[in-house]
Amino acid sequence: MSNGKGSASPSEMDPQDLPDVPAFQNEFTRDFLTSTEPVREGYYPFEAKSGKFTMDFPGDMNIVERSYNKSSKNDSEFLTISHTDESLDVFTNIQLKYYGFMSDVESTKDGLSAKRNEELQFQSKNIEFEGQNIEVADYTDGINPGFATLIWNDNNENIQIFTSMICGDNLSSDECSKLVEDEKERVLNIFQSIKLTQNEGE
Amino acid sequence: MSLDKITSSNVWMRLTNTEYDNLKPDELEVKFKSIYLEETGELFEGEVKIYHSSDSKNTANLESGYDGTSLLISEGGEEKLYVINQGSVDGADWRENIKGPFAGKSTKQAEATKVFVDDSKNHFGIEDDTEVVSFGHSLGNHNSTITGIVDDTFDEIYGVNGLQLPPLEVYDYDPTFFEAVNQHFGIKNPDDVTKIPSNKLAEFTKDYYKDSPVKIHQKISTDDPLFAVTEKAGLVTFGDVEMIDTNPEVDGIKNLVDDIPDDVIASFRDLAIDYSVADNNGGVNEVASQLLGVKLEYLEGIKGGMDVLQWYAFDHDEFDETIKSLKDNLPPLLEKVSVITQNADTIFGRLYEEGYITEDQKNIMIKEVANLEKDLSEAYAAIYENADINENLNELSLYGDYRLYKAFQKLKGSFTGSIENILNSGILESLESIKGSHSIEEMLNALTGGNKSYSGKDLIYTTTGAGGEPIEVNMSAALRLYREGALIFEDKMSAIAKLEKAVHEEIQLAFKEERKKVFDEIYHIESNPKGYAYSRGWMHRYPLYEVESLNVMDNVYPLERADLDEQVYEMKSSVDSGYKLIEDYRKAVEDLFAEEEKLSQMFDLVRGI
Incomplete structure (x- = not known):
């Protein structure tokens, strides 16, 4: 819980006082958000129920309750994050899994490739948190455009993410590819905001 | 001989059944070799290495409740990794483990299966292309099928009475399937997947994974x-499936299930699972408190209206907890029970027709389920009318205590x-x-004809006695x-041999050694008489004499009565009679089943395990 700001946590607030965005209107999603104060425009502070990571959560997306899973010792947490407005030009689904353990980076990447049925080519991206790495690999095959992401730290904690985007029917394929590139950039920004918190001193 | 016999006979099913006993690695190895011998008549002479999921930290970290054992078995240049995936396990997670797949919420067990196989490969240090074979019963089959189909974790999967594949779980597990479903059914929002008709x-x-x-x-x-x-739950069956009628006395519960509306099945299933869990833990009180979420002993002391007030006043927490639990647990329970009451004639009538229950039992069930519903709805009404719970303030206001008292x-x-x-x-x-038909034992019995059958984990041979009555011999135990x-x-024999050797060394050899020392000294004295005389100082005392020769009057008797021959003999005969006893036993068993050619060989070979 984020204390010290003098504000109540969103899950305890009167729904009427919450920001008018899908993330806060959905009771299940609201529980993960620690403040109604945006960290940047359209994004709110998210804390995993395992307490193992935080990120900037987009106000226009929801966490799918049916797919949610967490172990009681907080060594794993699985989330599906999804847009809610089906009329969007690009609709994004994110399947995110946090694990508190990893055998090694290469075999984890192999596992991701096996799930995708293709040889994923991972590329390193910038991340501002020390001891933490992020690599992404665009899909070259399959139904929808998207990319796989692996985030890990020196403590063998890791987050494996599959992201896919669906273009609206009314878009041409050129329009679609262009919008998908923008959307990828936006989603990658969210992932770059993911911070594995376990290493932090109290 | 090759590894094929492990999967071409009953060996794998019995091995899977044995995994439930959580044996130590060396015990499981003996068990594997025993089963192999009993089923094939041959001694397994290859190598077996065993690794259990509780030793795999990564598997444990997932806390999925997964339990498995991997066996690296090699023989004649062939090597395969066999992974036994345990089915429903006891304990707190049992209920969720069975309910999970139906609700599409057990992907973690599939994850754990994959993690365990990866860990096993690391542990044994084997090549990535070593063939991996899965054995699974019940939930175990579900776990290996998901990761087998999606991650290619296994080359082959053997399942007995397995839980089949729930599409909703694979939807969360396999990102490519996720997209394919979304595209095929024209959905964007993952929440909508539950709106797809389960048969579609x-x-x-089934079609998507047909080329796996x-x-x-x-x-x-x-x-x-x-x-x-x-089928009702929309689960998908893969592979070549052999259907076997394991209980010919009944027509099979599927006929009955097909007659019962879907929502009733769901209620019935949940109640049955709750009941099974409660019944594992205790008697009637436990069943009731599992269903109601209330500790019934709290209600023990309530005698009249005043007592409810006293209880309220003095044990506020207890009272609060009870009312809250009832408030949470009664409505869903009531809902399930009333669905069953409305269909009681169909459910219990069909169970009776199919031969599962008697007519009396049918009538009792119809009556008591109706009673249960009445009691529950009265209790529910009383609690709602009389006690108001303000969840935020954790406070409870009470009036009309008589009605509440009646409810309790x-x-x-x-x-x-x-x-x-x-x-x-x-x-x-x-x-x-019904439960028995889910077991591996009933399957083994159905598959095995003639004079062989199975009881628990053991192989039984049956023959006809002189009086015509059947004689059963537990061959595994024999x-x-x-x-x-x-x-x-x-x-024992080797201990006796050691004793004999010790006796020989300690007494006989020591005697010889000592005797040799004495003779050496005598020789020394006799061959050098003057030197000896000087060394004794005789030459000083008797200067006029000269020693010319010395003769030692020796008389060394042979060692007598210094052995344990008699005792050793007794010990040996005791072992001999023991041997005779088991040999007689073996002969008696062999005589009973004279026509079983392999039996004698099995007795010979079993000592090699």
Whole structure:
């Protein structure tokens, strides 16, 4: 819980006082958000129920309750994050899994490739948190455009993410590819905001 | 000989059944070799290495409740990794483990299966292309099928009465399937997947994975209750499936399930799972408190209206907890019970027609389920009218305590009374046969004809006695006894041999050594008389004499009565008579089954395990 700001946590607030965005209107999603104060425009502070990571959560997306899973010792947490407005030009689904353990980076990447049925080519991206790495690999095959992401730290904690985007029917394929590139950039920004918190001193 | 016999015979099913016993690695190895011998008549001479999931930290970290054992078995240049995936396990997670797949919420067990296989490969240090074979019963089959189909974790999967594949779980597990489903059914929002008709989703799933390289072989009982609900639950069956009627006395529960509306099945299934868990832990009170979420002993002391007030006043937490639990647990329970009450004639009538229960049991169930519903709805009404719970303030206001008192009385008396009547009717024992059809034992018995059968984990041979009555011999136990007996007597024999050697060394050899020392000294004296005389100082005392020769008057008797021959003889005969006893036993068993050619060989070989 984020204390010290003098504000109540969103899950305890009167729904009427919450920001008018899908993330806060959905009771299940609201529980993960620690403040109604945006960290940047359209994004709110998210804390995993395992307490193992935080990120900037987009106000226009929801966490799918049916797919949610967490172990009681907080060594794993699985989330599906999804847009809610089906009329969007690009609709994004994110399947995110946090694990508190990893055998090694290469075999984890192999596992991701096996799930995708293709040889994923991972590329390193910038991340501002020390001891933490992020690599992404665009899909070259399959139904929808998207990319796989692996985030890990020196403590063998890791987050494996599959992201896919669906273009609206009314878009041409050129329009679609262009919008998908923008959307990828936006989603990658969210992932770059993911911070594995376990290493932090109290 | 090759590894093929492990999967071409009953060996794998018995091995899977044995995994439930959580044996130590060396015990499991002996068990594997025993089963192999009993089923094939041959001694397994290859190598077996064993690794259990509890030793795999990564598997444990997932906290999925997954339990498995991997065996790296090699023989004649061939090597395969066999992974036994345990089915439903006891304990707190059991209920969720069975409910999970139906709700599409057990992907973690599939994850754990994959993690465990990866860890096993690391542990044994084997090549990535080593063939991996899965054995699974019940939930275990579900776990290996998901990761087998999606991650290619296994080359082959063998399943017995397995839980089949729930598309909703694979939807969360396999990102490519996720997209394919979304595209095929024109959905964007993952929440909408539950709106797809389950038969349509099942059809699509089956088609989507039809080219999966994993080879799946399943044996399923037509009487297995899990199989009965597979289709209704929209689960998908893969691989070559052999259906076997394991309980010819009944027509199979599937006929019955097909007659019962879907929503009733769901209620019935949940109640049955709750009941099974409660019943594992205790008696009627435990059943009731599991269903109601209330500790019934809290209600013990309530005698009248005043007591409810006192209880409220003095044990506020207890009272609060009770009311809150009832408030949470009563409505869903009531809902399930009333669905069943409305369909009681169909459910219990069909169970009676199919031969699962008696007519009396049918009538008792119809009556008591109606009573349960009445009690529950009265209790529910009383609690709602009389106690208001303000969840935020954690406070409770109370009025009309008499009605509340009656509600508690109902729960304590009538409710538990109904449950007791149900239990006493013996219906649950009658329904045990349904549960039995889910077991590996019943499957093994159905597959094995002639004079062989199985009881528990053991192989039984049956023959006809002189009077025409059947004689059953537990062959697994006989071989076990023969092997263990032989081992004990071999140990004893080698202990006796050690004793004999010790006696020989310590007494005979020591005697010889000492005697040699004495003779050496005598020789020394006799060959050098002058020197000896000087060394003794005789030459000083008797200067006029000269010693010319010395003669020692020796008389060394042979060693007598210094052995343990008699005792050793006795010990040897005791072992001999022990041997004779197990040999007689073996002969008696062999005589009973004279026509079994392999039996004698099995007795010979079992000592090699």
